[in-house]
Structures are given as structure tokens and as C-alpha cells.
Amino acid sequence: MIDLVIDAREAAISPLMKVQRILPFRLRRMVGPFIFLDHAGPVPAMTGVTASMDVLPHPHIGLSTVSYLFSGKVTHRDSLGVEQVIRPGEVNWMTAGRGIAHSERFEDPAVLAGGGLEMIQTWVALPEKDEESAPTFVNYTPEQLPVYTDKGVWMRLIAGDAYGLGGQVHTNSPLFYLHVVLDAGATFGLPTGYSERGIYLAKGSVEVAGVAYHSGQMLVFGAGPDPMIRALEHTVLMLLGGEPLGERFIWWNFVSSRKERIEQAKEDWRQGRILLPPNDNHEFIPLPEDKSRPAGSAPAANPLS
Structure with a gap:
């Protein structure tokens, strides 16, 4: 039977992009290995503001991001050099492992002018044995x-x-x-x-x-x-x-079974040790101010991925 009902909360992932956030939730951090779920859109029709919706390069560790579109287009670029236009019905599975940075940009004005962007993004926590694996990105077609x-x-x-x-x-x-x-x-x-x-x-x-x-x-x-x-x-x-994986800590875009690994990831991003996408490296999201929030607490606002 139903154990819990979670109502979406609004969160901002860029100046003009708001999402409905489901996970993590204070009473239920994960469902199986899923530790994050955002629902973006449908975006109202607009023109001339696509850059303000972009999610600039940002880092991840210890998880896989899964991007799935109902409609529209998003351009993914990551520090592996991958550049992929994400289209509806595709599965775009990026495993961060020990560390990766990527961006999501909305570069087709026609899509936004028609109000046709809607996507779901989830994060899947990695088993401990895979948390420090090499990062990868795979696009699967419908x-x-x-x-x-x-x-x-x-x-x-x-x-x-x-x-x-x-x-x-x-x-x-x-x-x-x-x-x-x-x-x-x-x-x-x-x-x-x-x-x-x-x-x-x-x-x-x-x-x-x-x-x-x-x-x-x-x-x-x-x-x-x-x-x-x-x-x-x-x-x-x-x-x-x-199946559950055990306790996971989440801070900003970082997920790990170890609090100290979260702290290392913060310093890695500050010091530029997580590389930016080579084809999108002129700007990035800086590390948010740490207001003494414990590493095991859900962040106030994450980028979409």
C-alpha cells in the first residue's frame, strides 16, 4: 500500500528555469537507488531569453544523471568532450563516478518559442564499489x-x-x-x-x-x-x-557514501581539479556558499543535473 505521498516543491535551476522537485524529500531521501527527481516544464512560450535558461557547467560525483525529454531539445556538453543534442524519448545516462562536469543549454529558439520543452531528470546513486569509477556518457535512442x-x-x-x-x-x-x-x-x-x-x-x-x-x-x-x-x-x-544502497550523503551536486568525500569534491571544484567541458569552458557555476549545512542534508537548490 501507499507508504508516503510527496508533493512537488518549486526550485530554480537557472535565472529563468524553475522545476518541480520531488526527491530528495525530508521524509524520504531515496526510492531504491534514485536520490533525485526534477520535472522541468512545460515551459511557457518565450523568445529571446534562451541563454538565461541555460544550466552552466557544474560538477558531479558518485551518481548517474538520467535525462529524459517529453518534448523539446537540450544540448549536453561534458568534460569527456561529449556534445549531445538530447531529444524526446532518448535516454541520456551520464555516470559521474569520481568526477565530471557538464552543461545543459537550450540553444534552439524555435523550441522555446513554441513552448515545447518538458523533461524529467533523475539521479541514480552508485554502489560503493562504483563511486570512484571512470566517468562515462551514453545516449540511447528510442x-x-x-x-x-x-x-x-x-x-x-x-x-x-x-x-x-x-x-x-x-x-x-x-x-x-x-x-x-x-x-x-x-x-x-x-x-x-x-x-x-x-x-x-x-x-x-x-x-x-x-x-x-x-x-x-x-x-x-x-x-x-x-x-x-x-x-x-x-x-x-x-x-x-x-533495491536500496544504504545511506548516502548529498550536498549540491555531490553524492557519496562518505561525508569526507563530499568535502574533497567541494575543494576539487574550487581548485579546478574537475575539468570543464572543453567545448563549453568559458563560464561555470561556482561552489555555493556553505552555510554550515551538514553534508547529509538535502541542498536548498540543485542545478537540474
């Missing part, structure tokens, strides 16, 4: 991702294994992550075989055990019989979860 359809149900497996689907996306621990679209009245059940599971309602509303839930909420499920989930209208969901 054709590489399995899709399942049934009466009123469409789903794409983004990563992991669920409902008998298995994909090509490399993961470091047991998890599932799906994009699900439901017609009004359609029903489905949760994936089985995982100890932690959550549903984020990106659009629409559902009924669970006679109670209605709406867009901008995450439902976290605990032990007990799994309820049937019924769409009250056309609904878009993100399903995610997996």
Missing part, C-alpha cells in the same frame, strides 16, 4: 528501448527490468524506470520483485484504493498487498524504484 502496449496502456522501459521487459541501458544496481501513458479508465499494477517502488504523476490523475492523486505527486509504496492503479483521465507516469 529504438533501443523496449515498449509494451495493452488496453489503454503504453509503457517504455527507460532502464532496468520490469513487467518482463529488459533493456540495453547499463545500470550499476537492481532498478526499474519506466515512462507510462494511460488512457482514462485504464488500470495496471506495480512492478514486482523490488523492495522500494514509486510512481511520479507527471500529468493527469489516478485512483488508488479509492483515493485520488494528481499531477505533481509521487506515491511511494511500502510492504503489503499491491493495489490496482486506475487512471481517472489521460495520465502520464514515471515509475521508478529498486
Whole structure:
């Protein structure tokens, strides 16, 4: 049954880009290995301000960022020299490991003029054995991702294994992550075989055990019989979860199983030891002021990734 309902909170990731933040939450830091979830957009139509929406180069350690677009385009550049235009339905999986920097820029004015930008970004914490791995970036096209359809149900497996689907996306621990679209009245059940599971309602509303839930909420499920989930209208969901990894500390864009590693990452960014993207190295986000917030506390505002 439902263990917790998390309501989205507004956060700013750039001067003109606000997002709905779900994870981390003070009562629930992670769902499986997922430690962060932002929902950006849909962005209202605008012109002439794309640079103010850009997320400048910034660092990560100890996690994988997963960028998934419903609509629009985003240009990713990282310190490996990768430059990738992210398009709807693709999975863009960047593993920071011991350290990487990247930027996300909105360089197509036509997309924003049409109000057509909407994306979900999650962070997946790495197992301890992989926290200091070499950074990588992989783009997976929609054709590489399995899709399942049934009466009123469409789903794409983004990563992991669920409902008998298995994909090509490399993961470091047991998890599932799906994009699900439901017609009004359609029903489905949760994936089985995982100890932690959550549903984020990106659009629409559902009924669970006679109670209605709406867009901008995450439902976290605990032990007990799994309820049937019924769409009250056309609904878009993100399903995610997996096996817990143990305690993780998060500060700004850094995630680690060790507090001292967070402190090292802060100093590495101050001293320029985490390289900037070679094709986007003229500006960056400086280390935020540390207001004595413990390394295990959720940051006040993170960049989108």
C-alpha cells in the first residue's frame, strides 16, 4: 500500500528555469537507488531569453544523471568532450563516478518559442564499489528501448527490468524506470520483485484504493498487498524504484557514501581539479556558499543535473 505521498516543491535551476522537485524529500531521501527527481516544464512560450535558461557547467560525483525529454531539445556538453543534442524519448545516462562536469543549454529558439520543452531528470546513486569509477556518457535512442502496449496502456522501459521487459541501458544496481501513458479508465499494477517502488504523476490523475492523486505527486509504496492503479483521465507516469544502497550523503551536486568525500569534491571544484567541458569552458557555476549545512542534508537548490 501507499507508504508516503510527496508533493512537488518549486526550485530554480537557472535565472529563468524553475522545476518541480520531488526527491530528495525530508521524509524520504531515496526510492531504491534514485536520490533525485526534477520535472522541468512545460515551459511557457518565450523568445529571446534562451541563454538565461541555460544550466552552466557544474560538477558531479558518485551518481548517474538520467535525462529524459517529453518534448523539446537540450544540448549536453561534458568534460569527456561529449556534445549531445538530447531529444524526446532518448535516454541520456551520464555516470559521474569520481568526477565530471557538464552543461545543459537550450540553444534552439524555435523550441522555446513554441513552448515545447518538458523533461524529467533523475539521479541514480552508485554502489560503493562504483563511486570512484571512470566517468562515462551514453545516449540511447528510442529504438533501443523496449515498449509494451495493452488496453489503454503504453509503457517504455527507460532502464532496468520490469513487467518482463529488459533493456540495453547499463545500470550499476537492481532498478526499474519506466515512462507510462494511460488512457482514462485504464488500470495496471506495480512492478514486482523490488523492495522500494514509486510512481511520479507527471500529468493527469489516478485512483488508488479509492483515493485520488494528481499531477505533481509521487506515491511511494511500502510492504503489503499491491493495489490496482486506475487512471481517472489521460495520465502520464514515471515509475521508478529498486533495491536500496544504504545511506548516502548529498550536498549540491555531490553524492557519496562518505561525508569526507563530499568535502574533497567541494575543494576539487574550487581548485579546478574537475575539468570543464572543453567545448563549453568559458563560464561555470561556482561552489555555493556553505552555510554550515551538514553534508547529509538535502541542498536548498540543485542545478537540474
